[in-house]
Amino acid sequence: MKGLRTHWTLRRWLSAHLDGELTGDLLQRVREHLASCQVCQRDLEDIRKGRSLLLHPEFFRTLAPSTSKLSPLRSFPAIRWSSIAVLALVIIAASVWRSLPSVHAMNIDFYAAQVQMTDRCSYPCTSLVETTLAELRQSSPFAIRYPRWLPPGMVLRRVVRYQTPRGEGVGLIFAGHGKELCIFQQPRRLDVRTAGQRTSTTRICGQKCTRIDSDRVQLLKWTTGDFCFVVATTVPRDQVEAVVSSFGSPPD
Amino acid sequence: MTALESFADCGPTPESALLGSEREAALMEVLRSLPARLRAPVILRDIEGLSYEDIAKSLGCGIGTVSSKLNRGRKILAQKLLRSTK
Numbered sequence: 001m002k003g004l005r006t007h008w009t010l011r012r013w014l015s016a017h018l019d020g021e022l023t024g025d026l027l028q029r030v031r032e033h034l035a036s037c038q039v040c041q042r043d044l045e046d047i048r049k050g051r052s053l054l055l056h057p058e059f060f061r062t063l064a065p066s067t068s069k070l071s072p073l074r075s076f077p078a079i080r081w082s083s084i085a086v087l088a089l090v091i092i093a094a095s096v097w098r099s100l101p102s103v104h105a106m107n108i109d110f111y112a113a114q115v116q117m118t119d120r121c122s123y124p125c126t127s128l129v130e131t132t133l134a135e136l137r138q139s140s141p142f143a144i145r146y147p148r149w150l151p152p153g154m155v156l157r158r159v160v161r162y163q164t165p166r167g168e169g170v171g172l173i174f175a176g177h178g179k180e181l182c183i184f185q186q187p188r189r190l191d192v193r194t195a196g197q198r199t200s201t202t203r204i205c206g207q208k209c210t211r212i213d214s215d216r217v218q219l220l221k222w223t224t225g226d227f228c229f230v231v232a233t234t235v236p237r238d239q240v241e242a243v244v245s246s247f248g249s250p251p252d
Numbered sequence: 253m254t255a256l257e258s259f260a261d262c263g264p265t266p267e268s269a270l271l272g273s274e275r276e277a278a279l280m281e282v283l284r285s286l287p288a289r290l291r292a293p294v295i296l297r298d299i300e301g302l303s304y305e306d307i308a309k310s311l312g313c314g315i316g317t318v319s320s321k322l323n324r325g326r327k328i329l330a331q332k333l334l335r336s337t338k
Contacts, residue, residue: 015322016315019297021304043323050326053282054298165292165310 007037014044018051106164106186108194111232112217114160114171114182127163133172136161141168142227145185149246151239153177166190180217181243184230192221192230205245220244282332290325293318298326 010033016022017030034040110125136144136159153176160171169186198213204222212219218240220231229247233240283291292311296302297318304315311318 012316012320012323014319015326016304016319019304019322021315021319043327046330047323047326050329051298053326053329054294165296 006033007040011040011043014040015047015051018044018047106169106190106192108192108197108212108214108219108221108230110162111171111182111184111192111230112214112219114173114184114232125162125164127161129161131159131161133159135159136170140170142185142187144170144172145227145229145247146172147183147243147246149242150174151176151179151181151235151243154179154181154235164190179233179235181233181235181240182231183243184232186228186230188223188226188228190228192228204241207244207247209244282329285332286325286328290321290328293321294325294329297322 006029010030013022013026013030017027017034022030034044106125133156154174155176156172157175158171158173160173162169162171167187167190169184169190171182171184174181174183194212197219200211200213202209202211204220207222207224209220209222212221217232217234218237220240222229222244224247231240231244233243235243283295286294293307296307296310297304302310304318307318308315
């Protein structure tokens, strides 16, 4: 009975053991248990395979249906072949690691959707809540910056906060004369990625901005200091640029 | 490279072209197939490379729970890999 309890207590630590996160007494207990428990040994092997799937993206070759298999080079001496394979894996892994988009990046469609007031909260956004400016001033995770200029007739209609595992962002949504102007501010580490749209770089009052092609709304993104700003709007282009320009200096 | 520059360059890169969209689609497909409660720890650990402590803080749970969820998430991934290669 005691052995069974030990089994259930220790098997949860198998991933931590595999990742080298265990130390001291717990590490020793897991090691000892693994040495005598075939169930945990099999579990550990499965966990190792699953981890390899993500840590070594070459495995995805096996998942891609139309990818051809490499033909074995039997004439190569084994030692040379394994060295080349290891080197190739390292190079591929490094390039894959650099080129894979962050799975935590906010999709640009999230910002566009707020213009339509759809309250769409798509991955990696885990929550989207409406709040007030007063509440935001009291409990915002960072100093909110505001535009110093707004198109005539625009008033603040909504304030939203959105949360992801990487951090929290805030959105100020202005409206007037049938137009919408949404301004989002979030930590720079919370990336933004496009969903296949074309992008171009532009300068507005010296501020380097990225313009994202979109049929429905204008989308602009720029980074200042530790923060990233995204504007999604239906107001005319010259007015958007005036709004972005008004962010040029830090708020009072 | 600044975040802005990386954003401006977020179209297909030589590396991603080399990778091919199939593999990226397979990655996303596999990750999407995981239950949400298991997906987050797997992504945070095996893609983002966060420590168990940081994952636990991020998800508001204990380190043992992180390990337990990783166990289940990785085993599901291994089973999917096995099925896809049969």
